[in-house]
Amino acid sequence: MTAGEAPVALVVFTRDLRVLDNPALVAAARGGRVVCAFVRDAAIVRGRPFDARRDAFLTECLSDLDAALGRLGTRLVVRAGEWVDEVVHLAAEAGARAVHLSDDVTPYARRRFARLEAAAGTRLEIRRHPGLSVVPPGAVLPAGGDHYHVFTPYHRRWLAAPRRPVLAAPRLRDGGGDLPGLPVPPGPRPAGIDHGGERAARARLDAWLRDALPDYARRRDALERPGGARLSAALHFGCLSPLAVVEAAARRPGADGFVRQLCWRDFYLQVLSARPDAAWDDYVARPGAPRRDPGVLAAWREGRTGVPIVDAAMRQLTAEGLVPNRARMVVASYLTKTLGQDWRCGARHFLDHLLDADLAVNNLNWQWTAGHGTGSHPKRVLSPTRQARRFDPGGDYVRRHVPELAALDASVIHEPWRLGAAALARLGYPLAQDGLMAVQP
Ligand SMILES: Cc1cc2nc3c(=O)[nH]c(=O)nc-3n(C[C@H](O)[C@H](O)[C@H](O)COP(=O)(O)OP(=O)(O)OC[C@H]3O[C@@H](n4cnc5c(N)ncnc54)[C@H](O)[C@@H]3O)c2cc1C
Numbered sequence: 001m002t003a004g005e006a007p008v009a010l011v012v013f014t015r016d017l018r019v020l021d022n023p024a025l026v027a028a029a030r031g032g033r034v035v036c037a038f039v040r041d042a043a044i045v046r047g048r049p050f051d052a053r054r055d056a057f058l059t060e061c062l063s064d065l066d067a068a069l070g071r072l073g074t075r076l077v078v079r080a081g082e083w084v085d086e087v088v089h090l091a092a093e094a095g096a097r098a099v100h101l102s103d104d105v106t107p108y109a110r111r112r113f114a115r116l117e118a119a120a121g122t123r124l125e126i127r128r129h130p131g132l133s134v135v136p137p138g139a140v141l142p143a144g145g146d147h148y149h150v151f152t153p154y155h156r157r158w159l160a161a162p163r164r165p166v167l168a169a170p171r172l173r174d175g176g177g178d179l180p181g182l183p184v185p186p187g188p189r190p191a192g193i194d195h196g197g198e199r200a201a202r203a204r205l206d207a208w209l210r211d212a213l214p215d216y217a218r219r220r221d222a223l224e225r226p227g228g229a230r231l232s233a234a235l236h237f238g239c240l241s242p243l244a245v246v247e248a249a250a251r252r253p254g255a256d257g258f259v260r261q262l263c264w265r266d267f268y269l270q271v272l273s274a275r276p277d278a279a280w281d282d283y284v285a286r287p288g289a290p291r292r293d294p295g296v297l298a299a300w301r302e303g304r305t306g307v308p309i310v311d312a313a314m315r316q317l318t319a320e321g322l323v324p325n326r327a328r329m330v331v332a333s334y335l336t337k338t339l340g341q342d343w344r345c346g347a348r349h350f351l352d353h354l355l356d357a358d359l360a361v362n363n364l365n366w367q368w369t370a371g372h373g374t375g376s377h378p379k380r381v382l383s384p385t386r387q388a389r390r391f392d393p394g395g396d397y398v399r400r401h402v403p404e405l406a407a408l409d410a411s412v413i414h415e416p417w418r419l420g421a422a423a424l425a426r427l428g429y430p431l432a433q434d435g436l437m438a439v440q441p
Pocket residue numbers: 220227228229230231232233235236258261262264265268323324325326328329332350354356357358359361362363365366369
């Protein structure tokens with residue numbers, strides 16, 4: 001920096017890939033010139049490679065962010081490698097004295113922040129900002145506790161909690177000059193996935209609020225053409241600010257049920273923030289050891305249990321990477337309660353395949369369904385056939401994902417075992433007895 005030049009601040013984007021309502025970006029812009037960066041973390045890729053769909057979605061988010069930053073006066077510098085080293089190097093290259101980031105609650109993100117803070121020492125100021133949730137984890141607390149473990153009282157307090165204003169995209173003064181970075185080409189897109197990035201997510205949100213929100217309560221649980229906003233991946237990658245989504249929905253007819261779902265997201269984030277161990281350990285231990293039967297788990301994963309609604313959802317998961325909430329509940333209850341398998345096996349499989357895979361939301365939903373969350377009913381089991389008749393009454397969802405059963409009509413499609421073993425063998429579909437898994441796949 002030469003005398004008289006404004007100081008440079010580095011913004012490191014993580015899963016806050018947006019320019020609207022991004023407190024880290026706004027804070028950095030206030031200080032002078034900015035360098036905006038994203039570092040593809042080698043440790044994450046090494047640990048468990050992103051599946052192709054998620055990788056394509058992320059790449060599209062980065063390319064969209066680069067374009068948005070371009071309109072505001074700068075660009076996105078993309079690097080790849082050991083995340084902490086890259087951030088510290090970039091700060092040095094840019095002559096930055098401060099690094100601005102969005103705060104996060106996952107155990108890995110917290111370890112990474114701690115390592116960054118240690119590496120930064122006193123030379124570099126590390127500043128974390130809100131933006132991950134509507135109400136920051138820890139901002140509303142029960143008397144004498146460090147988090148809420150029951151949703152209803154949390155929801156009540158959350159609705160009344162003060163909120164920061166939604167922030168406009170700031171004007172940016174580029175401080176990066178010609179710092180080198182990797183290109184972010186939109187890349188090949190696997191068939192059928194949603195577009196990544198803030199622009200696509202905002203367009204979807206606006207259209208959905210206008211056309212579908214009033215019908216949300218009635219359509220949300222439908223399995224075929226569910227009435228949700230289909231914005232969970234955009235929220236996970238931060239293409240949308242959850243606060244901005246809540247503010248955009250507020251006071252419209254039908255908004256309460258939708259906003260309540262975003263409160264569930266915040267609820268799980270505040271649980272994980274206070275109890276990082278709950279990512280993989282039982283939040284509430286229950287008696288009895290869960291089982292891990294390889295054959296049972298394989299049949300469930302591959303969608304050949306012989307229970308049509310379960311098989312439809314599991315095949316949709318691997319084929320499309322998104323599954324309606326009701327179907328997630330049914331397959332999770334089936335795996336853990338009906339088949340008695342360890343919830344961790346199901347959660348892991350979901351994380352490997354979901355486009356919206358989110359450690360807090362996924363693993364704590366799994367725990368709640370399995371009966372390990374305090375707010376849940378440990379004995380409640382969802383009957384797959386009853387759920388199927390209620391939420392896929394015509395059988396279209398099963399017909400689409402389980403082609404072996406496509407010719408069956410609604411009276412029998414959810415209980416094909418009633419046709420008998422010989423008929424099922426001709427269809428090439430496993431025989432399950434009374435909604436229990438087939439012994440012989
Ligand atoms: C076993 C299981 C695993 C799940 N794993 C994930 C996951 O990895 N990532 C993920 O984003 N969601 C997960 N969910 C929650 C939910 O299924 C998805 O968020 C929802 O299907 C996304 O569709 P939508 O955007 O149309 O939701 P909408 O109904 O439009 O809801 C709006 C938003 O609220 C949030 N939300 C909705 N339902 C829930 C919920 N039950 N808990 C917390 N937040 C919620 C999501 O961010 C969602 O985008 C899981 C649910 C279950 C039962």
